[in-house]
Amino acid sequence: MTSIGTGYDLTAAQFSPDGRVFQIEYAAKAVENSGTVVAIRGKDGVVFGVEKLVTSKLHESSSNQRIFTVDKHIGVAVAGMIADSRQLITHAREEASNYLFTYDQPIPLKQLVDRVSSLLHHYTLHHHLRPFGCSVIFGSHEPEGPKLFMAEPSGVSWGYHACAIGKAKQAAKTELEKMKTEDMTCDELVKEVAKIIYTVHDEVKDKSFELELSWVGEVTNGQHKLVPDEIKEEAEKYAKESLRESDSEDED
Amino acid sequence: MSRGSSAGFDRHIQIFSPEGRLYQVEYAFKAINQGGTTSIGVRGVDTAVVITQKKVPDKLLDPASVTHIFKITEGTGCVMTGMVADSRAKVKRARLEAARFQQDYNYEIPVDMLSKRMADLAQVKTQKAWVRPLGCGMILIAYDGEKGPQVYKNDPAGYYCGYKATSLGVKQIEANNYLEKKIRKKPSWNHTETIEVAITALQHVLAVDFKSSEIEIGVVSKDNPKFRVLTEEEVDERLTAVAERD
DSSP states (O other): OOSSOTTSOSOTTOOOTTSOOHHHHHHHHHHHTSOOEEEEEOSSEEEEEEEEEEOOTTSOTTOSOOEEEETTTEEEEEEEOHHHHHHHHHHHHHHHHHHHHHHSSOOOHHHHHHHHHHHHHHTTTBTTOOOOOEEEEEEEEETTEEEEEEEOTTSOEEEBSEEEESTTHHHHHHHHHHSOGGGOOHHHHHHHHHHHHHHHOOTTTSOEEEEEEEEEEGGGTTOEEEOOHHHHHHHHHHHHHHHHHHOOOOOO | OOOTTOOSOTTTSSOOOTTSOOHHHHHHHHHHGGGOOEEEEEEOSSEEEEEEEOOOOOTTBOGGGOOOEEESSSSEEEEEEEOHHHHHHHHHHHHHHHHHHHHHHSSOOOHHHHHHHHHHHHHHHHHOTTBOOOSEEEEEEEEETTTEEEEEEEOTTSOEEEOSEEEEETTHHHHHHHHHHHHHTOOOOOHHHHHHHHHHHHHHHHTOOOOGGGEEEEEEESSOOSOEEOOHHHHHHHHHHHHHHO
16 A cells, blocks of 8 residues: 555545545645644633744744634644645634525534534635645534534534644643643633643744634633733743743753 | 546546546545554344444543444434544534424424435535545434344445445445345344344454443434433443343
């Protein structure tokens, strides 16, 4: 069984002899090269954290947005080809707007994820299109409770208690599996998300990074917002202290 | 394997090989096994059942969101095997076709007509070079008012057929062999027996004893013609009955 799809990997409209569509698998690799994104669904909301790698000191901080809001109540964090993800966000916003217009209520998260997944899947069928090179994590706080979903370039989407995508997703997942996320509140989760991002960040390969944190839950009255600066600073302080305790390397 | 004098593209796009095969369609069948699961559909005297494995590969996944059994209409349901995203697209289309039929003719689409329609749609994808077939198989069940319980299977080639029992996925050959042996005795399975046959078949070919969280079962029956997925307690009851019999 070949794992390089030579000859069978030219378009998404092509199966390999062992029944794989290599273009979809390559699109997933594009996600693996991006900065880590972590999202956790707790007792009373969902928290997102993104490791935004800073490639140049000339960049203005907080100018490369990785977390977006769809309608008012849904947060979306993206990893992979950011330009592709912007298309998805635009589509998601249109779907949410249509739903609101047709049914006079905000779109439930499962519906939105379903629609975005369909779009992702559509781009894996045709010869003249390439799959989107990004994974998207959706979260919102609904009357039945907080919800968290992730959609991949293949169009597959599942619900999660916690998920991580990007460079250090394996390390982040290991940390996440240790936690009892269902019982934690958003205030606790904000600190934990920051800690995980700081822990899995690779100091050697990627110099500096900026942490983008957002949440949606009872604490924000069901609206998706960036975490306020004071709380973010506290979370980063907690993260840096935890790192210092666990090993003796300096943080810069 | 001789390639005859093809231009070399017969494996890459939807054109015939010199031997008259469509390689891309054959590869689509292989894609059904990529998910690593097996699904089975069984028809009894008054009940039709679909069963599949519920694999939750990631501890962080919410198991409640993982399902491969879908309701198409009130009385029709299916189990999907193969590429997940393709499966969902196919289910969406099936629901649309069923809804259109309902709107046009004011009664629920018979499962054989739905199966035929999905097969026709699948065939279209085997004839165009710029679109790929969906790498998933669908086993539909319904309780037909005139014909009783029905099991229909659709595959990526656009073939469809009604079955007494059938299977899809990694262990489909073993499962089909097992089911053939059972059918040979011309049994008449009642509601619980039909479910238990499906469970036993799956356990046999995978050589495991299931917990109720590891399988999903969908049923339709004469007493309850609405398609529904069994709860964990109901699955447990059947599993216990199967275990006690052995």
